[in-house]
Amino acid sequence: MRMERQVALITGASSGIGQALAAELAARGVQLALTARSMVPHPEHYTCAGDLTDAAFRETLVARTMERYGRIDILVNNAGVGLYQPSWQADAAATRHMFELNVFAALHLAQLVVPGMRERRQGMVVNIGSIASKVTLPWFTLYSATKHALASFSDGLRMENADAGVKVMLVCPGYVKTKFQGNVLVGRPPDELASGKRFATTAPDLARAIADGMARERRTLVYPASGWALVAAWQWAPRIVETFFRGLQRDHR
C-alpha cells in the first residue's frame, strides 16, 4: 500500500513498539493520531489520551480522529498488556482487564473504523499480536489466549473484507526490548527466560519491519523470521515443544 499522506491511528503510542512505529510511519509521510493513557501532546501529530478499556473512550477517540483528519486509513491495534499467572489461579479482574485491552478494544476499534474503510474501498488494520498468537507459552497462558484470539480475529477480518479493499496484517514479535515486562498486570516471567533476552529485538527494528510489511500488504509478520521455526515445531511436534517449555517453566511454579 502507498504510505504517504495516509492517516494512521496507533494505540499504545506512548512507549515501546507503538512509539517506535509512530516515528517510522511519520518518516514515511503518514499522518498520525496517537493514543495511550499517558499520551502527551505532540507538535506535529494529533494525540488523544485515555484508557482503551473504556468503550466510551474508544468511541470518542475515533470521533475526534475523524474530526481532525476526516478519515482513518490505517488502524494499528498495538496497546496490550501481559499477566504472568497460571490460568487456574489467575486474578479474575486482571484477566478481564487484559482481555478488554488486548482483544475487545481491538475488536471495537475495528468495528468503528472498518465501515469507513469499506466505503472508501481501501484501508488496513494492523493487529500487534505476539509469537504467543501462534504458540501457547505456559508461563503466559492467558496472555497467549488473548493473542490467539487476536490472530483468529485478524484472519477472519481479512477474509470478511478481502473483496472490499481492506487489508489486515497480524504482527507476531518475539521478545522486544520495551517496558512491557515491567508493565505486566501480575507476576513475573520464569528466570530462565532472562537468558532469552540476549536474542531480543529492538522496537525501532521491529517498527521498520512492520512498516515494510504494511507497504507490501503482508498477511502475517513473524519477527524475527526465525520465530517461524518455533511455529512449525509447535504445529508438527507439539510434545517436544511442550517438554522444552515445561523445562523453562520448572522453577516458575
Ligand SMILES: NC(=O)c1ccc[n+]([C@@H]2O[C@H](COP(=O)([O-])OP(=O)(O)OC[C@H]3O[C@@H](n4cnc5c(N)ncnc54)[C@H](OP(=O)(O)O)[C@@H]3O)[C@@H](O)[C@H]2O)c1
Ligand atoms: N515487548 C515484547 O516483548 C512484545 C512481544 C510480543 C508482542 N508484544 C505486544 O506489543 C504491544 C506493545 O507492547 P510494548 O512492548 O511496546 O509494551 P509497552 O512499552 O508496555 O507499551 C504498551 C503501550 O500500551 C499502552 N497501554 C497500556 N494499557 C493501556 C490502556 N488501558 N489504555 C490505553 N493504552 C494502554 C501503554 O501506554 P499507557 O501506559 O500510557 O496507557 C503503552 O503505550 C502489546 O500488544 C504487546 O502484547 C510485545
